[in-house]
Every structure is written in C-alpha cells, then in structure tokens.
Amino acid sequence: MPAPLSDSPQQVHIALGDRSYDIRIGAGLLAEAASWDGLPAAATALIVTNTTVAPLYLAALRHALAGRYRTVFDVVLPDGEQHKDWSTLNLIFDALLAHGCDRKTVLFALGGGVVGDMAGFAAASYMRGVPFVQVPTTLLAQVDSSVGGKTAINHPLGKNMIGAFYQPARVVCDLATLKTLPARELSAGLAEVIKYGPIADMAFFDWIEANIDALVAREPAALAHAVKRSCEIKADVVGQDEREAGLRAILNFGHTFGHAIEAGLGFGEWLHGEAVGCGMVMALRLSQRLGLVDAAFVQRVTALIARAGLPTVGPALGADRYLELMRVDKKSEAGQIRFVVIERPGQAAVRGASDDLVREVLAASTR
Amino acid sequence: MPAPLSDSPQQVHIALGDRSYDIRIGAGLLAEAASWDGLPAAATALIVTNTTVAPLYLAALRHALAGRYRTVFDVVLPDGEQHKDWSTLNLIFDALLAHGCDRKTVLFALGGGVVGDMAGFAAASYMRGVPFVQVPTTLLAQVDSSVGGKTAINHPLGKNMIGAFYQPARVVCDLATLKTLPARELSAGLAEVIKYGPIADMAFFDWIEANIDALVAREPAALAHAVKRSCEIKADVVGQDEREAGLRAILNFGHTFGHAIEAGLGFGEWLHGEAVGCGMVMALRLSQRLGLVDAAFVQRVTALIARAGLPTVGPALGADRYLELMRVDKKSEAGQIRFVVIERPGQAAVRGASDDLVREVLAASTR
Structure with a gap:
C-alpha cells in the first residue's frame, strides 16, 4: 500500500x-x-x-x-x-x-x-x-x-x-x-534514499519505484516522504549502534566500492552519491556471486539506480587499484576488506570476500 | 596526621x-x-x-x-x-x-x-x-x-x-x-600538586608543606603519594562534572592568569606549570581583595609555591594585555572573564571581578 x-x-x-x-x-x-x-x-x-x-x-x-x-x-x-x-x-x-x-x-x-x-x-x-x-x-x-x-x-x-x-x-x-539543486546532486541524494530499500525495507523500495518520477521532478510531498522515511530507517539502525560497532555498518552498503571510486578518480570528480549508486551495483553483484540474491533482484535495483540518473558502471581504475584503495578504508580490519552485502532483499550483512571474487565483480562492473 | x-x-x-x-x-x-x-x-x-x-x-x-x-x-x-x-x-x-x-x-x-x-x-x-x-x-x-x-x-x-x-x-x-626530568619541569608539576590544597584539601596541603623537600629531591615514596592523592582529588571533581559544566572549573585555579602569561610571552617561554604557579598567587590576591581569604593565607601558599621552585611574580605585559588575553580564554563567557577564587582554605568558586580589581592585582603581582 x-x-x-x-x-x-x-x-x-x-x-x-x-x-x-x-x-x-x-x-x-x-x-x-x-x-x-x-x-x-x-x-x-x-x-x-x-x-x-x-x-x-x-x-x-x-x-x-x-x-x-x-x-x-x-x-x-x-x-x-x-x-x-x-x-x-x-x-x-x-x-x-x-x-x-x-x-x-x-x-x-x-x-x-x-x-x-x-x-x-x-x-x-x-x-x-x-x-x-x-x-x-x-x-x-x-x-x-x-x-x-x-x-x-x-x-x-x-x-x-x-x-x-x-x-x-x-x-x-x-x-x-x-x-x-543541480540535477546531478539530486540524483546523488536519491542514491542514499534507494539504499534503504535493499538493506532494510523493501516496502519503501516499492514506494520509491512507484514514485521515482515524482522524486526526480522534485515534488515536495514525495521528497518529504523520502526524507522522512530515510531518516527513520537510519535512526532505527543508528539507535541500535551509535558508535558503529556492528549493525550500523550496513548503512555503508555501496560505500566500500564507492569510496574507492571517489579516491581513485580524485575526490570531487564523481559526487559521493554517484559513487555510492555505482558502488551499490557492485555490492549487489558481489552478493549475487556469494549466492545470496538472484540476478533478477540485482537487475531490479540496478534499473532503479539508473532511473534515478545515477551511473551503474564504474571507472576502469584497474582491480589492483580498487583493492588497494579498499584496504585503507576505515571499515577494513587488519587489511581485510569488509563488504556490506545483501543477504536477502531488505536485509544486509557485513562479509569478507576473496580478492578473486572481487576482481570478477570489478571486471563485470567497470569500463 | x-x-x-x-x-x-x-x-x-x-x-x-x-x-x-x-x-x-x-x-x-x-x-x-x-x-x-x-x-x-x-x-x-x-x-x-x-x-x-x-x-x-x-x-x-x-x-x-x-x-x-x-x-x-x-x-x-x-x-x-x-x-x-x-x-x-x-x-x-x-x-x-x-x-x-x-x-x-x-x-x-x-x-x-x-x-x-x-x-x-x-x-x-x-x-x-x-x-x-x-x-x-x-x-x-x-x-x-x-x-x-x-x-x-x-x-x-x-x-x-x-x-x-x-x-x-x-x-x-x-x-x-x-x-x-629537568628541575624546572619538576617544579612545574609541583604547581599542579600544590593547587589541590587550596581548592579542595587542606590536609593534603599540610602534607605537601611537610614533604616539599622530599618532593623536590624526587623521593619515590613522596612522589607516589603526591601523584596518587592529586589524581584522586581530580577524579573526585571530574567525576561530578565530566564535561566541565560547573564544578570542574575549580581545577582551573591559577589557569586564567596563567594562560595569559603563557600567551602573552609566547607559548613555551614559561612552562605551563610555572605560569599556573604564578597565576595561583594572582588568583589568591584577587581572592583576598574580594574579602574571601586573609593575607596570612595568601602568604602561606605563596611561600610553598616559592619553595617548590616556582615564580611568584608575573611578567610585566601591562594590565590591558592581560585583560585582553583573559577575555579570549575558553572559560570566559560573552567576554566576561571567569576567575577561580579561593572562598576559604580548601574550597574554591568561580566568580567574575571588575577590571579595576584585576588591575590592582596585576599591579601588585607583576614586574
């Protein structure tokens, strides 16, 4: 409803x-x-x-x-x-x-x-x-x-x-x-709105899919609901983990790959939300390769990310460079990269992944 | 005892x-x-x-x-x-x-x-x-x-x-x-030890007076007691006011004048503890002029500060410069300088004071 x-x-x-x-x-x-x-x-x-x-x-x-x-x-x-x-x-x-x-x-x-x-x-x-x-x-x-x-x-x-x-x-x-707000920045914001669907609330994801045109057209009533619901979900997650010890990490869905894009291109080249949008596609593909979600779900989320005006293909920095950048990410521990993956639609988890698997994802997601 | x-x-x-x-x-x-x-x-x-x-x-x-x-x-x-x-x-x-x-x-x-x-x-x-x-x-x-x-x-x-x-x-x-530790730095540390007497514990002050020679001679047993008791008193005060909303301010006894000395001479010229030692003398004289303590008490504390090897006369920066420096101190509020004064031996409070009174203190305490 x-x-x-x-x-x-x-x-x-x-x-x-x-x-x-x-x-x-x-x-x-x-x-x-x-x-x-x-x-x-x-x-x-x-x-x-x-x-x-x-x-x-x-x-x-x-x-x-x-x-x-x-x-x-x-x-x-x-x-x-x-x-x-x-x-x-x-x-x-x-x-x-x-x-x-x-x-x-x-x-x-x-x-x-x-x-x-x-x-x-x-x-x-x-x-x-x-x-x-x-x-x-x-x-x-x-x-x-x-x-x-x-x-x-x-x-x-x-x-x-x-x-x-x-x-x-x-x-x-x-x-x-x-x-x-410039159109690029509106799209960048929509990346973080869309994020809350796969990690926490597929009913909200359904709503975003139904209202993406109103959001892109900046209709105040649609924006108000998107902002309010995003804040509520984030508050719910943060309230359980204020200092980012565990659960809160799921808010970084798309951010490990995204930060590597931002750092690799030089901060400011892509907007943060653009990098997160593309990073979510990469994280979804990783989730699929880990056997957690199916191709149809990856395709559905990727399509919404594209409708929001966001990039879904990453820059060709080379897999070595991506891996190097992700290893210095704050979320890594003792050099182990921690990825936020989708366990099933509406639920996220933090996982490690082999370099080989990450290279496969990057090969399929960059050009 | x-x-x-x-x-x-x-x-x-x-x-x-x-x-x-x-x-x-x-x-x-x-x-x-x-x-x-x-x-x-x-x-x-x-x-x-x-x-x-x-x-x-x-x-x-x-x-x-x-x-x-x-x-x-x-x-x-x-x-x-x-x-x-x-x-x-x-x-x-x-x-x-x-x-x-x-x-x-x-x-x-x-x-x-x-x-x-x-x-x-x-x-x-x-x-x-x-x-x-x-x-x-x-x-x-x-x-x-x-x-x-x-x-x-x-x-x-x-x-x-x-x-x-x-x-x-x-x-x-x-x-x-x-x-x-160089002798100057040992003395600088003793300034903060002595501080706890007038603001919180005159029995500890008595002990310091009786043991000042052992402290200056760095006898481990005397130092151990001085460090432990200082930490205990500070912990007691901080425990009641972790974020420095009120009571904790008494720990800044001597620091308002002291910071002005440090800033006025250029940081590093006087050691922090030296400036605090001299600042305590100034704050005591202000307390005396406010009618809170008598001259004998001021003299007693000043004598101990001197025996610890600390300066008791401040640099002649000029009263205007002192006042200007104290007004940008973190402890000031809306340009009002807040002084830690001794209400009676062993008890401190935070008070404002007129510029005229502060000028009198500075005239008597600098050269």
Whole structure:
C-alpha cells in the first residue's frame, strides 16, 4: 500500500538520551523563526556555509535567527569535496576565535554534506565542543547527514579519516532548498534514499519505484516522504549502534566500492552519491556471486539506480587499484576488506570476500 | 596526621561507566609487560613520543609491548609547547595512515602533557576514535593529564582551543621517568600538586608543606603519594562534572592568569606549570581583595609555591594585555572573564571581578 503523501511539515525524533534531537522536514522551514525555537541560548551564533549556498539562503537564515542571537556571524567556505580538509576547517576556527566566540556559541551548518561535516567537526572540537545545528540544503545531506552524528574531514591518504561522533541540537530540512539543486546532486541524494530499500525495507523500495518520477521532478510531498522515511530507517539502525560497532555498518552498503571510486578518480570528480549508486551495483553483484540474491533482484535495483540518473558502471581504475584503495578504508580490519552485502532483499550483512571474487565483480562492473 | 608513605605500586580507579579506567603509579612500571595486561586487543599499536623522551624510554616501552601487538610503530614528534599545533598533530595522522592502522589500533602517548594532548586528540579523531593509553613521563602530566580526558592542540589565537574530551583506556605513571626530568619541569608539576590544597584539601596541603623537600629531591615514596592523592582529588571533581559544566572549573585555579602569561610571552617561554604557579598567587590576591581569604593565607601558599621552585611574580605585559588575553580564554563567557577564587582554605568558586580589581592585582603581582 503506498504511503499517504502530505505537504505539511514532518518531524522525526532521534532518541539518544540527553543528546536527543528533532529533525524537522518541510518546504520553507529555513526562513521561519519558529524552526529555531528551543535551541540552546547564546549571545552569538556562527553560520558556516559555502560560496554556492551563501547567495541563495544565507540572508534568509540570518534574518530568521536575528531574534534569537545578539550577533550572528558567518563564514563562507570554498565549495567542493576537495576543500574538505584541515586548511578549510581552520577557516571556521579562525572565524570563531576572531569573533571571540565562547563555548556557548551555536554553529549552524548551512549547506550540503561537506559543510555539515566540517561545521560539525569544528563544533565537536572548538573548545572541546559547542552546540551545532544542521541545515542541510542537498537531498544527500538531508537523508544522510541528518542522522548518525558523523563528522569528519579528509586526509590526503583517505576520506573522512579525521573526525568525531557528535550529535546536532537540531536538523532542519527545508525542501524548498532542493529546488535550486543541480540535477546531478539530486540524483546523488536519491542514491542514499534507494539504499534503504535493499538493506532494510523493501516496502519503501516499492514506494520509491512507484514514485521515482515524482522524486526526480522534485515534488515536495514525495521528497518529504523520502526524507522522512530515510531518516527513520537510519535512526532505527543508528539507535541500535551509535558508535558503529556492528549493525550500523550496513548503512555503508555501496560505500566500500564507492569510496574507492571517489579516491581513485580524485575526490570531487564523481559526487559521493554517484559513487555510492555505482558502488551499490557492485555490492549487489558481489552478493549475487556469494549466492545470496538472484540476478533478477540485482537487475531490479540496478534499473532503479539508473532511473534515478545515477551511473551503474564504474571507472576502469584497474582491480589492483580498487583493492588497494579498499584496504585503507576505515571499515577494513587488519587489511581485510569488509563488504556490506545483501543477504536477502531488505536485509544486509557485513562479509569478507576473496580478492578473486572481487576482481570478477570489478571486471563485470567497470569500463 | 601524615599519610603513610610506600614504595609499592599504587592504583587509582576512575569510574566513568563504560569508559572507566585505572591509573597505575609506581617506579619501573613502563618496562613491565604486566602494566599493559587487559588493554584492548589489536594487531597494531602506535607509540607517539618526542625527540627528548624517545632516546630515554621508547626502546623499553617497545620491548614491553612486543608481546601484546604484532607490530608496534612509533612516531617521534618535535619537543615543545610551540609544536602543539595542527602540523605536528598531522604527523600522527600521517603515521597512522602510512602504516595502514585501523580503528582498533591502540595509541600510546609516551611523554609529557604536549605529547599526551596531541596523541589523545589524534586518538579521539582518527577514524572518529581509536583506543589510547597515557604513559606520562613528567610530573605535570602524571597529576594533570591522567584524569579528565582533556585533549587539545593550540591555535595561533588561543591555547587548547581545538580538542576533545576523550578518555584513555589506561594511564601508567612510571615514577622512575621523573629522575630524568629537568628541575624546572619538576617544579612545574609541583604547581599542579600544590593547587589541590587550596581548592579542595587542606590536609593534603599540610602534607605537601611537610614533604616539599622530599618532593623536590624526587623521593619515590613522596612522589607516589603526591601523584596518587592529586589524581584522586581530580577524579573526585571530574567525576561530578565530566564535561566541565560547573564544578570542574575549580581545577582551573591559577589557569586564567596563567594562560595569559603563557600567551602573552609566547607559548613555551614559561612552562605551563610555572605560569599556573604564578597565576595561583594572582588568583589568591584577587581572592583576598574580594574579602574571601586573609593575607596570612595568601602568604602561606605563596611561600610553598616559592619553595617548590616556582615564580611568584608575573611578567610585566601591562594590565590591558592581560585583560585582553583573559577575555579570549575558553572559560570566559560573552567576554566576561571567569576567575577561580579561593572562598576559604580548601574550597574554591568561580566568580567574575571588575577590571579595576584585576588591575590592582596585576599591579601588585607583576614586574
């Protein structure tokens, strides 16, 4: 039965004891003062954003926050995954210190996943921790960064190698911001939405299949349901495993192959969601070769990934390079690569696999 | 009644739920394999140390760990507070990634407070958190860094501005390492030992007065008691306030003035403990001017600080510069400087004070 769709604001509560928070989802929330009610009191706030998002939404957010904080500062970072490094992170620390921000100052991350990751790690580290609020303006960030508390920067030798688990005080997903999102980035976000089907909820997968055209057309009611359900599923998984000891690893479906694509091409060449979309196809083929799912299922998911506008064939980096890159992945242990595979539709597991099997998958999935 | 002294190993248990750990205190512990029993299992360990400590103790620690980890790597940092910055921290990340260290790799901090702060923050941040063990080789680090989980690096605009609260899996205080400590650094450590008297335990203060010569002469039994009692008091305070919301601030007695001295002269000019020793004299004089303690008490504590070989007169930076530096201190709120004052011998509190009063104190305490 298809889920009922609604234009009215949605809310997902993330229950984490004294670090619990709400995700608010709706069109136009960013500019409404009420969206920010109940946040920690402070004299100052710092909005962290980037050169692409600032011209679109910075003024509106500043205006909405003006009544809550005596002074609202901002820092505008260069845009792009290639800037998710220490020197860009340090621009946030420079701004915090130059403005005399104290340990009550609230950081607002206004932008996509890169802004959220950097503002979140800055908030986790500045004076050993200040409050922060996520205002994700990409679909990927809305469904992926809203839940889980992961923050990080990249190191030349690996993606997201330096970071912290740090929970936001609130997440506000303004669906109106998705109207200005480039088509490639919308597709990248859909990769993470589609992901929740094979790993956790085939009824949601059915719904996505039925509504993929509405999602690609950015219909707010469809987007609201996709964001809400993705956050709910992720919250359910993370709630059982906040520090990523076990179950949470299934959220990395497609990410081991995907990170290798990103690192192998150079960060920023493919979008993260594009690499994950293609990585899911590879992980599905691995699952099939391990005898877990059949070819029809692999074909069905691959078709939806393609309809979402995502690549399903990986770059020809060479199997040796893929394997080398996957061995330095955070999820590997003592050099053993850990793959998230689909055990059966709607259920994932973490498994090792022989290099030979991985080479077969890569031969069939790259060109 | 003086506390009984003993040469046998001491232990302090830090109770923090699933992050509880033990501090082991004794002469020669570093080289004993038994000191490392029960630590998290891993294929690899990384010892973080510096150019001063490496020639003295690195081989012994490597030898003691050889049976526990398949491979023990090390990274030798430049020595000194001036290197407690991102570029030195990054040497640790470079080593972790170059050696393919995973999220189970255990970091060992072998050295003083700077090494502990950097290795601790690296452990907190690498792959969002790997286990770490403190092996403090200075008195200051043994009494100060063993408890509280504070890790950080400096920023050009402020000390310890970027860091994390992160608990070690164990602390091993080898008193034999204090034999090679320069006299200035021993005195600097005694500043933090003396601190616990006025803020929390005047019986301990009496004991320090009676044993200051034995401490300066580095008698192991006296040092063992001083380290153990300091850790116990700190653990008691931190246990009531792990995230530094309130009570824990009293541990910063002498630190607001002290940080201004360190920052004003340039980090590394005075040792941290020297600045804290002098800062305690200033904070005591402020307490006296606030009508909380009498001149005789100020004189008594000042005399003990001097007998420990510490400065009791601050550098003439000018009152404006002192005030400016104290306003950017992490403990200030919305530009209001918060001072730790002694309410009565053995009890501290956090208070604001007028700039005029602070200027009087500085005029009487600097030259």
